[in-house]
Amino acid sequence: MSPEASKEGNDLVVVANRLPVDFTTDDDGSISWRRSPGGLVTALEPVMQSADGAWVGWGGAADVYADPFEADGMTLVPVTLNEDEIEQYYEGFSNDTLWPLYHDVISQPAFHRQWWDAYRRVNRRFAEAAAAQAGTGGTVWVQDYQLQLVPAMLRELRPDLRIGFFDHIPFPPYEIFSQLPWRRQVVEGLLGADLIGFQRNGDAANFLRTVRRVTRHSTRGQVIMFEDDEGRPVREVRASAFPISIDSRRFDSLARQDSTRERAAQIRTEIGDPDIVMLGVDRLDYTKGIRHRIKAYGELLDDGRLTVEEATLVQVASPSRENVDAYQELRDQVETAVGRINGEFGELGHAAIHYLHHSYPPEEMAALYLAADVMLVTSLRDGMNLVAKEYVAARSDEHGALVLSEFTGAADELNGALLVNPHDIDELKSVIEQAARMDPKEQRRRMRRLRRKVMADDVAKWSSSFLRTLEEMPVAPVAPELQDDDSQAPGVELVEALDRLAATDGLVMVATDFDGVLAPLVDDPSSSRTTPRSARALARLARRPSSQVRLALVSGRDLDTLASLSHAPSGTLLVGSHGAERGEVGADGVVRHELELTEGQASLLQRITEGLEEIAGRHTGVWVEKKPTASVLHTRRSTHDGATQATEAARGLAERLGVGALEGKDVVELQVVETSKGKAIDALRNELGAKRVLYVGDDVTDEHAFAVLTSDDVSVKVGGGETIARYRVSSTKSVGLLLEHLARAMERHKRS
Ligand SMILES: O=P(O)(O)OC[C@H]1O[C@H](O[C@H]2O[C@H](CO)[C@@H](O)[C@H](O)[C@H]2O)[C@H](O)[C@@H](O)[C@@H]1O
Ligand SMILES: O=c1ccn([C@@H]2O[C@H](COP(=O)(O)OP(=O)(O)O)[C@@H](O)[C@H]2O)c(=O)[nH]1
Numbered sequence: 001m002s003p004e005a006s007k008e009g010n011d012l013v014v015v016a017n018r019l020p021v022d023f024t025t026d027d028d029g030s031i032s033w034r035r036s037p038g039g040l041v042t043a044l045e046p047v048m049q050s051a052d053g054a055w056v057g058w059g060g061a062a063d064v065y066a067d068p069f070e071a072d073g074m075t076l077v078p079v080t081l082n083e084d085e086i087e088q089y090y091e092g093f094s095n096d097t098l099w100p101l102y103h104d105v106i107s108q109p110a111f112h113r114q115w116w117d118a119y120r121r122v123n124r125r126f127a128e129a130a131a132a133q134a135g136t137g138g139t140v141w142v143q144d145y146q147l148q149l150v151p152a153m154l155r156e157l158r159p160d161l162r163i164g165f166f167d168h169i170p171f172p173p174y175e176i177f178s179q180l181p182w183r184r185q186v187v188e189g190l191l192g193a194d195l196i197g198f199q200r201n202g203d204a205a206n207f208l209r210t211v212r213r214v215t216r217h218s219t220r221g222q223v224i225m226f227e228d229d230e231g232r233p234v235r236e237v238r239a240s241a242f243p244i245s246i247d248s249r250r251f252d253s254l255a256r257q258d259s260t261r262e263r264a265a266q267i268r269t270e271i272g273d274p275d276i277v278m279l280g281v282d283r284l285d286y287t288k289g290i291r292h293r294i295k296a297y298g299e300l301l302d303d304g305r306l307t308v309e310e311a312t313l314v315q316v317a318s319p320s321r322e323n324v325d326a327y328q329e330l331r332d333q334v335e336t337a338v339g340r341i342n343g344e345f346g347e348l349g350h351a352a353i354h355y356l357h358h359s360y361p362p363e364e365m366a367a368l369y370l371a372a373d374v375m376l377v378t379s380l381r382d383g384m385n386l387v388a389k390e391y392v393a394a395r396s397d398e399h400g401a402l403v404l405s406e407f408t409g410a411a412d413e414l415n416g417a418l419l420v421n422p423h424d425i426d427e428l429k430s431v432i433e434q435a436a437r438m439d440p441k442e443q444r445r446r447m448r449r450l451r452r453k454v455m456a457d458d459v460a461k462w463s464s465s466f467l468r469t470l471e472e473m474p475v476a477p478v479a480p481e482l483q484d485d486d487s488q489a490p491g492v493e494l495v496e497a498l499d500r501l502a503a504t505d506g507l508v509m510v511a512t513d514f515d516g517v518l519a520p521l522v523d524d525p526s527s528s529r530t531t532p533r534s535a536r537a538l539a540r541l542a543r544r545p546s547s548q549v550r551l552a553l554v555s556g557r558d559l560d561t562l563a564s565l566s567h568a569p570s571g572t573l574l575v576g577s578h579g580a581e582r583g584e585v586g587a588d589g590v591v592r593h594e595l596e597l598t599e600g601q602a603s604l605l606q607r608i609t610e611g612l613e614e615i616a617g618r619h620t621g622v623w624v625e626k627k628p629t630a631s632v633l634h635t636r637r638s639t640h641d642g643a644t645q646a647t648e649a650a651r652g653l654a655e656r657l658g659v660g661a662l663e664g665k666d667v668v669e670l671q672v673v674e675t676s677k678g679k680a681i682d683a684l685r686n687e688l689g690a691k692r693v694l695y696v697g698d699d700v701t702d703e704h705a706f707a708v709l710t711s712d713d714v715s716v717k718v719g720g721g722e723t724i725a726r727y728r729v730s731s732t733k734s735v736g737l738l739l740e741h742l743a744r745a746m747e748r749h750k751r752s
Pocket of ligand 2: 365
């Protein structure tokens with residue numbers, strides 16, 4: 001699908017390998033879906049349930065062609081993968097090349113060129129799907145290692161977008177990453193984003209170092225600098241840590257419910273009422289250190305430091321990536337170890353390990369957490385590990401101890417856990433024993449500290465902090481360029497005027513002309529488009545509260561053309577045909593404020609149109625545009641003499657018919673309803689109750705708008721020519737910079 005497919009589109013699009021649901025084909029051939037596994041889904045689900053946006057992802061099965069659909073308050077947009085792509089892109093390159101490489105090479109990564117080809121192909125498909133969903137100037141947030149090429153591909157397709165990327169897994173040290181035969185392409189793919197988020201500071205540092213090694217970009221702190229051939233900065237990319245979290249309140253309240261407490265008590269009874277319940281919850285993945293945990297526990301039983309009467313281990317090992325060899329081998333090893341330990345130490349009514357190769361819903365997870373005295377998280381490497389945070393959120397009773405591997409992202413944050421190096425089996429045994437025997441007072445002291453962190457830093461905070469940082473990323477340095485570009489204008493003074501405007505205590509109306517202001521002037525007027533920078537800045541302004549700023553587009557174009565070419569954000573007021581047409585961009589398209597012509601006006605309009613068409617017929621390169629209340633003679637493509645003669649003839653026609661002729665650059669407009677941009681600005685200001693107005697225009701018709709502004713307002717002329725505007729900038733590029741500066745200044749002066 002081409003990006004043009006979505007004229008309206010979403011302000012926020014999340015792109016992840018997985019949708020929060022997996023499709024399954026039932027026996028009767030019908031398709032149904034169930035929740036998909038893993039922490040990425042756990043984290044993003046509440047974010048997208050409360051956001052207005054779309055989630056683009058794969059449905060977990062081959063060859064599912066489904067239209068976008070609504071589920072649990074989210075708009076889900078399925079991307080189709082065939083069986084070969086699942087094998088080569090998902091199981092192969094993502095989970096048998098990148099996953100082991102990024103997790104300290106715990107398992108040997110496989111490098112296959114065919115897998116890389118599939119990875120590129122599928123990344124392009126995701127990029128195209130995201131491009132088709134995102135509205136002009138919108139934000140696309142790409143997730144995780146499966147989609148590292150999407151940011152650059154998307155930037156190429158849609159330079160107007162703000163692009164974020166979040167890496168849920170560790171980013172390895174350069175010495176390991178550099179094994180990847182396609183290391184440069186992967187880094188360049190990621191650098192298509194404006195902001196790249198990592199779980200830990202160490203991951204961001206590894207990435208920045210890698211950028212310095214494989215590209216020519218320099219870094220300044222956490223910022224990667226892009227420069228043009230003359231060494232001038234043209235773009236910045238930030239790489240920082242944004243530790244992910246969970247919907248803490250949801251787990252807290254789930255665990256407080258009577259039904260959950262009852263279920264927790266029932267679980268304890270069902271496993272033989274031991275004194276100490278230890279719990280492990282992981283996808284069956286070799287990164288999770290399940291074997292190390294079982295080995296340490298088995299040795300504690302063997303040493304007699306724990307007995308099956310007093311302690312039992314419940315191990316949930318949910319199925320994961322079952323077609324990948326390393327995962328099949330792990331399953332064999334874990335199940336052999338569990339069988340051996342149960343055979344050796346288990347007794348009737350007292351199993352040593354309750355091994356559950358299933359996936360449970362959050363309600364059951366909360367009951368398991370409540371039933372557990374000791375939570376074991378012993379990953380050999382883990383991006384974050386949300387299970388650790390969920391355990392803490394569930395323990396409002398301040399009971400329980402968390403054993404946490406120092407190789408998880410969570411270890412950087414969870415002060416109060418018992419940290420452990422899972423490779424050191426003796427240490428692991430001691431820490432498990434310490435947790436099992438921890439007195440209630442110490443449990444409470446530690447749990448309080450843990451809960452303060454987990455309850456305060458939840459997933460809503462994570463996403464808003466990432467998206468706010470993304471929004472605040474400069475697209476390019478602003479004020480210096482304004483000064484460079486605009487020799488006729490005091491750039492600094494204009495910047496100061498914009499800052500004063502942003503600090504207004506009351507509503508500001510930001511009104512602009514379209515052609516020559518938001519969009520460069522082109523020979524074919526139907527190909528005009530808002531520049532990406534202006535589109536992005538307008539989208540930012542549109543997200544401000546409507547009590548702070550309202551946007552208006554004031555153009556000589558007819559309303560429908562103006563709406564479709566400008567792609568203005570929802571809520572923008574539209575003034576077409578110099579004020580003869582009014583409307584507003586709504587969520588589902590333009591809402592028109594209808595204007596009816598009298599019979600006399602309608603017949604006058606017909607005579608105007610016929611007269612202008614007769615003039616156009618006499619001159620090559622002259623044509624007539626029809627509007628609801630006027631007709632316009634265009635002379636841009638004619639010779640100089642032809643244009644002069646045609647314009648003169650149009651003036652004569654206006655005089656004969658007794659109508660006004662509004663002249664602009666290479667246009668003469670003959671109107672049956674007397675309007676002007678000045679009248680339109682006055683009307684809008686009154687309707688909105690705007691305290692101050694910014695008006696940016698380039699044409700002589702914009703002088704009418706400048707004329708109605710007061711000394712508190714800000715008037716900006718684009719380009720040369722006489723003007724009564726107070727400030728001047730040189731080009732549509734400067735307009736983008738100006739709007740961007742205003743958006744940033746308004747964000748600083750937040751108002752609810
Ligand atoms: O989609 P799968 O192949 O079934 O795998 C499930 C998810 O596993 C990984 O989760 C990671 O994200 C968590 C949240 O940020 C984090 O806590 C954990 O440490 C990571 O391993 C993977 O990154 C996801 O893409 C998968 O969906
Ligand atoms: O049977 C299960 C096992 C796990 N999970 C959830 O899966 C996520 C695992 O996330 P984590 O970050 O710990 O690891 P990942 O699997 O993403 O590597 C957590 O939200 C768990 O509650 C679940 O809902 N049911």
